[in-house]
Amino acid sequence: GQQLNQSPQSMFIQEGEDVSMNCTSSSIFNTWLWYKQEPGEGPVLLIALYKAGELTSNGRLTAQFGITRKDSFLNISASIPSDVGIYFCAGQLDRHTGANSKLTFGKGITLSVRP
Amino acid sequence: NAGVMQNPRHLVRRRGQEARLRCSPMKGHSHVYWYRQLPEEGLKFMVYLQKENIIDESGMPKERFSAEFPKEGPSILRIQQVVRGDSAAYFCASSPYRDSLGELFFGEGSRLTVL
Numbered sequence: 001g002q003q004l005n006q007s008p009q010s011m012f013i014q015e016g017e018d019v020s021m022n023c024t025s026s027s028i029f030n031t032w033l034w035y036k037q038e039p040g041e042g043p044v045l046l047i048a049l050y051k052a053g054e055l056t057s058n059g060r061l062t063a064q065f066g067i068t069r070k071d072s073f074l075n076i077s078a079s080i081p082s083d084v085g086i087y088f089c090a091g092q093l094d095r096h097t098g099a100n101s102k103l104t105f106g107k108g109i110t111l112s113v114r115p
Numbered sequence: 116n117a118g119v120m121q122n123p124r125h126l127v128r129r130r131g132q133e134a135r136l137r138c139s140p141m142k143g144h145s146h147v148y149w150y151r152q153l154p155e156e157g158l159k160f161m162v163y164l165q166k167e168n169i170i171d172e173s174g175m176p177k178e179r180f181s182a183e184f185p186k187e188g189p190s191i192l193r194i195q196q197v198v199r200g201d202s203a204a205y206f207c208a209s210s211p212y213r214d215s216l217g218e219l220f221f222g223e224g225s226r227l228t229v230l
Contacts, residue, residue, distance in 0.1 A: 003156075005159075009155070031217040033217045033218075040223070040224075041223055041224075042119070042206050042208070042221030042222050042223050042224055043158070043206070043221050044221070045218050045219070047216050048218060051216075088126055088158070090217070092217045102159065102160045102162070102171060102174075103148075103158075103164055103217065103219060104147065104160065105150075105157035105158040105159075106157050107155070107157040108157050109154055
């Protein structure tokens with residue numbers, strides 16, 4: 001089945017630093033998304049990307065949809081303590097077809113920010 | 116405007132008992148997805164339902180698991196004769212329509228512990 005790879009499992013950074021996370025896939029996705037999950041909560045959508053090569057920003061977050069459609073990255077600039085959480089990438093094959101509209105998630109990267 | 120509501124938040128069952136997890140989607144949303152999350156794992160797709168229809172159940176175990184989304188009332192994920200391996204967080208997500216651009220709204224999850 002389709003798999004999304006995220007590594008490392010954990011990242012530790014100092015407050016104020018920038019951090020970059022990568023997500024790769026063995027197969028193509030036509031939509032890439034990044035979600036954040038905080039302890040005891042459900043994931044929340046951060047950024048969605050719909051076109052190969054697309055670069056999208058949301059405040060201090062920037063994400064890109066890889067040109068091969070098999071990867072994406074998320075950058076967080078000037079990190080703050082509330083950036084702590086688990087960051088998941090997710091891919092969607094086809095948003096127009098019911099059975100292919102489900103999201104496939106990576107295992108996530110746990111981000112820790114030292115004050 | 117209430118978000119996706121899941122209950123119970125925590126459920127403890129003994130092996131062999133039944134677990135019923137409920138999900139009320141956001142108002143106006145008619146598409147529901149169930150995901151399972153094991154410790155330090157990403158979210159694994161289980162089933163996608165619309166009102167009274169199962170669209171994609173490719174992620175559901177073949178036995179003991181079932182899901183429904185009736186015309187009236189919440190979506191229910193039912194696990195019969197639970198085993199220890201069923202212990203996990205179960206997340207429900209909803210979207211307003213099929214072409215949701217990948218944006219799913221997640222509930223806070225139901226955490227099942229099987230003793």
